[in-house]
Amino acid sequence: MGLSHRIKSFLDDRFDTATARTIIDQQAHKRLPPHTSWFHVFGSLSLLLFVSQTITGILLLVYYRPTPEDAHQSIQYITAEVHFGWLYRQIHAWGATLMILVVLLHMLRTYFHGAYKKPRELTWITGVLIFILTITFGFTGYLLPWNQIAFWATTVGTESANKVPYIGGWLRYLLRGGDAVTGETLSRFFVLHVIILPWLLTGLVVIHLLLMRLNNLTTLERVGEEKPVPPDSGIPFFPVHVAKEGVVAVLLLAVLVTLSVLAPWEIGEPADPLSTPPHIKPEWYFLPSYQLLKYFEGPYGAMIGIVACSVPFLLLFLWPFLDRGKERHPRKRPLAVAFGVLGLVAALFLGYLGHISETEQTFFGKRYHIDLLGWPHEIVEEQGDAEQAH
């Protein structure tokens, strides 16, 4: 008797494995709706990136030391001395940014297919929570290398918390572990990043997957008129859709490694609490909020700005209850689709303005200084300078 057979009979003698096998078979061979396409792989890719982040994160933890004196040096050590340390650090850094992108793409697909509608409202809400936790992961992890950019981006980020009405001061104090960003902040962010957030996210992902499996993938039929996919039609989850996911997963891993090799993240200068480098900007996923905040000035400007920045997230949570239409097909819901496209374009536009603000750019052969608010000001070359240049 082979070893696998022995293990199987050992388990069969002790547990009701037949029932478990039936459930697994049912799930594995479930038929997916006919419109299931390559756009339906972003959920699995998000999960793959979460697993990759967990594994590379654990590997980095072996050498990382979360104190202001050691953090930057330990990252340098991981990069320069540890075998493949540079690769794991880069995969972790790029994985973080790709995970946010892939979760966003997954949300867009869900939105445009009307998959947030009844009975999947809770699946959508857990998805929004997963998205928020993912960007919180990015924010807390960003400080850990304890370099100049990270230190001052965290200073600005936590100072923004101060503008939250009524509780802002307490929130900033609690986040920082004091009045300023110090070693206390590093400890707090470290604990959040490596213990609290991973467990929270794991729990949410499990609930999200269970809800998704319980309610099945959405068809494009009207709310209340969805019919189960018959066993002889639709797309088999295994092996057809799984194979599709496998192909995209391999491509994603290739992109991850390529980016890690060709576009490595710099370690940067160690944090200096007495010198702010010029033009601190957050990561790309915070750029729309960063830019939006700038348009609110005056004594209550920042407070109003923070409220304005929280509106999109509030809308995301409430959207399944605000959009009560029965239709799911994007062509039959022009308003919801237009609203989604408008939101996306606004976020991209604000993000781009945030990216180019306080820089010099060339448009149509002319040089412009882009001010804080994103307005371009043409740079007129002085006559004397031009002659001198010739």
Added chain:
Amino acid sequence: MTNTEKHPTRRGFLDWLIGIGTSVTGLAMAVPALMYLWPAARTGGSDNVEVEGASDMAPGQSKTVQVGGKAVIVVRSHGGFEAYSAICTHLGCLVQWDGTKRQFLCPCHAAAFDAQGRVVSGPPPAPLPPYRVKEVAGKVYVSPT
């Protein structure tokens, strides 16, 4: 209304006891844990700090020091020394002194404050708070006002 709804049953009492017991125990564990997370008060260093090398500073030059854990910028003018919080009141970046413009400039969002810490331009909602400067036996000390 049935008899069991009028009079509490033993099972109902046990349900109630378990509910109350779990809530009280949970609260008793959560309150100290939340208090533990609240940052303990720390002075963050001395509140009366000597500005090292102040006597070597020429008029128009500045130096950033930490007073009580917070960054303070000390400027030497022809009349003596002046000190202001170096923390921009917009989003917390540290301002730098521009001796030529006689302004404090924030490198993050292009804010400018005049030599008295008042907002000249940019998004800050408030001026830079001043600090007290004392000169004793050729040494310069900075402390909160």
